[in-house]
Amino acid sequence: MITRPSTLLIVALLLCSCVAPRYAAPRLQTFNEADYRSSLEDGTATVIGEAFLTIPGGGVHPGAGRLVQLIPVTPYTTEVFERQFRDRERLTPRVEKRLDRYVRVINADSRGEFRFEHVPAGSYYLVCLILWEVDYEETRVAAVGRVTVGEGEQKRVVVTR
Numbered sequence: 001m002i003t004r005p006s007t008l009l010i011v012a013l014l015l016c017s018c019v020a021p022r023y024a025a026p027r028l029q030t031f032n033e034a035d036y037r038s039s040l041e042d043g044t045a046t047v048i049g050e051a052f053l054t055i056p057g058g059g060v061h062p063g064a065g066r067l068v069q070l071i072p073v074t075p076y077t078t079e080v081f082e083r084q085f086r087d088r089e090r091l092t093p094r095v096e097k098r099l100d101r102y103v104r105v106i107n108a109d110s111r112g113e114f115r116f117e118h119v120p121a122g123s124y125y126l127v128c129l130i131l132w133e134v135d136y137e138e139t140r141v142a143a144v145g146r147v148t149v150g151e152g153e154q155k156r157v158v159v160t161r
Contacts, residue, residue: 024092028079031096035074039102040118043120045149051112051128051159053143061145062112068159070104070116073123073146081125123148126159130147 047070051063071077076096083089108114108128126145131138145159 007041024090027091027093029076030098031076031098032074033098035038035076036072036099036102037091038120038122039072039104041120042126044120044152045119045121046154047116047119047124047126047147047149047157048154049114049145049157049159051108051129051130051143051145053141053161061130061132062110063096063108063130063159064110064112066108066128066130067105067114068108068114068116068156069127070106070119070126071099071125071127072102073125077125081144085142119149121151126157128159137141 023123025040048149052066052067053061055061059117077099079091080095084091084095104116104119104133106114106116112128114128124147128143129140130143131140141161143156147155147157149155
């Protein structure tokens with residue numbers, strides 16, 4: 001199942017950036033569609049897991065009913081995850097909309113568990129934007145993970161922060 005998550009990845013990256021730099025840094029990687037071609041095919045691998053966050057004080061917030069994205073690892077997406085997400089850099093130009101075509105999306109169940117079937121062999125990032133409310137104030141944090149699967153393999157991954 002491949003859907004178009006549109007701006008989910010961009011929203012997750014923006015919401016999880018606590019401090020934005022004052023200027024936009026140039027993107028070093030270009031979007032190369034050839035890097036993604038195999039992700040459009042059905043494979044024989046399965047990625048299962050759960051998405052949750054543990055917050056200070058020991059509370060756990062599952063990704064119950066939230067969208068989980070399976071994003072192919074490429075030089076382009078690695079730059080997005082390392083520079084924008086991890087290092088909180090603001091890169092220009094913005095995340096390429098053509099990436100949407102190659103991202104698989106599924107809803108986690110009521111416990112935050114998910115299952116992607118028919119996945120082509122390869123490496124993937126997983127992202128789940130988890131929301132909860134405290135004193136009428138909404139908090140949003142992206143839980144992330146990474147997995148590599150071979151043909152016919154089933155791998156379990158924890159998607160957290």
